[in-house]
Amino acid sequence: MGFLIARWLLVLVSVNLLVACQAAPAKKVDVPGVKVAKIVPASDIYRQLRSENVQDRIAVLQLLTRQPRLAETAMSMVLALLADDRQVNISRYIGAGGFSVTTTSPAAMAARLLAKLERWSVLPLSLRLDDPNPVVRQYTIRALGIIANPEQAVWLLSALADSNPKVNEEAYLALLKQDAQVYIDLIAKLDMQHFSVQQQCLLIQLLGNSRDYDALPVLLTFADDHNPVVRRASFVALAKFPHAKLQKIILKGIADVDRQVRADALMLAPRDKTPQIMAAVFSQLTTQDEQIRHTLLKILPGLTGETLSSIKGWQQWWQANRSKQ
Numbered sequence: 261m262g263f264l265i266a267r268w269l270l271v272l273v274s275v276n277l278l279v280a281c282q283a284a285p286a287k288k289v290d291v292p293g294v295k296v297a298k299i300v301p302a303s304d305i306y307r308q309l310r311s312e313n314v315q316d317r318i319a320v321l322q323l324l325t326r327q328p329r330l331a332e333t334a335m336s337m338v339l340a341l342l343a344d345d346r347q348v349n350i351s352r353y354i355g356a357g358g359f360s361v362t363t364t365s366p367a368a369m370a371a372r373l374l375a376k377l378e379r380w381s382v383l384p385l386s387l388r389l390d391d392p393n394p395v396v397r398q399y400t401i402r403a404l405g406i407i408a409n410p411e412q413a414v415w416l417l418s419a420l421a422d423s424n425p426k427v428n429e430e431a432y433l434a435l436l437k438q439d440a441q442v443y444i445d446l447i448a449k450l451d452m453q454h455f456s457v458q459q460q461c462l463l464i465q466l467l468g469n470s471r472d473y474d475a476l477p478v479l480l481t482f483a484d485d486h487n488p489v490v491r492r493a494s495f496v497a498l499a500k501f502p503h504a505k506l507q508k509i510i511l512k513g514i515a516d517v518d519r520q521v522r523a524d525a526l527m528l529a530p531r532d533k534t535p536q537i538m539a540a541v542f543s544q545l546t547t548q549d550e551q552i553r554h555t556l557l558k559i560l561p562g563l564t565g566e567t568l569s570s571i572k573g574w575q576q577w578w579q580a581n582r583s584k585q
Contacts, residue, residue, distance in 0.1 A: 305330065309337040314346050314366060321369040331373055332380050339384055341370040342399040367399040375406035382407070389415055394424035401427060405434025410442045417446050420462055421454050432462050440470035448478050460485075461493040468497025476504055483509050488518035495524035507532050514540045523555045530562035538563065542578045545571055 419431035513525025
């Protein structure tokens with residue numbers, strides 16, 4: 261690994277490196293594992309951070325993780341490594357003939373280190389939220405997600421509108437670590453014109469997974485959206501609120517022009533066994549749509565307490581019992 265590194269790196273375990281650049285196919289490289297010594301000249305640290313050798317970068321980032329004060333002096337070079345997403349599989353001997361394997365990259369390690377340096381790194385990270393390189397934006401969001409400061413939630417929500425799907429996903433995962441009340445209030449104020457349909461679905465999924473009943477007003481707004489894809493996602497999210505009073509939106513969903521929205525709305529019907537819901541559900545028995553018919557056969561036992569196996573049987577049951585509802 262070079263004369264300079266040999267002075268302060270001690271061979272510990274075998275490391276199997278799988279280096280994959282974004283635009284190039286994966287390429288296996290076998291190199292020894294490394295453990296850095298505790299005392300290393302700063303000049304050596306800076307030189308290794310500038311190295312184009314991925315294992316050199318990994319080794320020095322391991323050292324800096326244990327020496328945050330030294331990392332502060334190398335902040336700009338650590339930030340530069342957010343662009344290096346070359347994936348590395350590291351195998352470590354853990355005894356008794358066993359190995360543990362972890363996958364990392366200089367970018368991922370730099371993100372964790374920068375999160376550890378929160379006091380010093382937040383402002384420099386914020387300046388990289390609009391970096392032209394999507395890899396930098398992705399790992400910037402990862403670092404902010406690890407920090408999980410509520411004051412930075414607005415940055416994470418903005419990243420959900422990023423043009424790169426990997427940045428969107430990173431922002432979603434980061435927001436999951438926040439208290440739901442933080443992002444529910446922020447989402448309610450967002451201008452959806454800046455979000456694609458797929459990005460709106462991420463917002464809906466986030467609200468649904470929160471299972472916070474304060475998210476319901478926002479979800480109901482999405483459920484009334486002009487785009488059927490957004491409406492579908494909304495009904496799936498609403499299913500995660502079993503005690504919510506949803507009669508109005510269920511009735512609207514059952515009458516929706518979109519088949520999947522109707523099916524999703526029907527799945528919510530058994531939780532609200534009012535005469536209005538019963539009538540709306542049984543009105544669907546005349547459909548020839550196989551998906552709707554299958555959904556009806558699935559929900560009607562829970563809605564009525566009866567066990568019938570055919571659409572015709574349910575039609576007969578309804579004729580005999582509708583006046584009692």
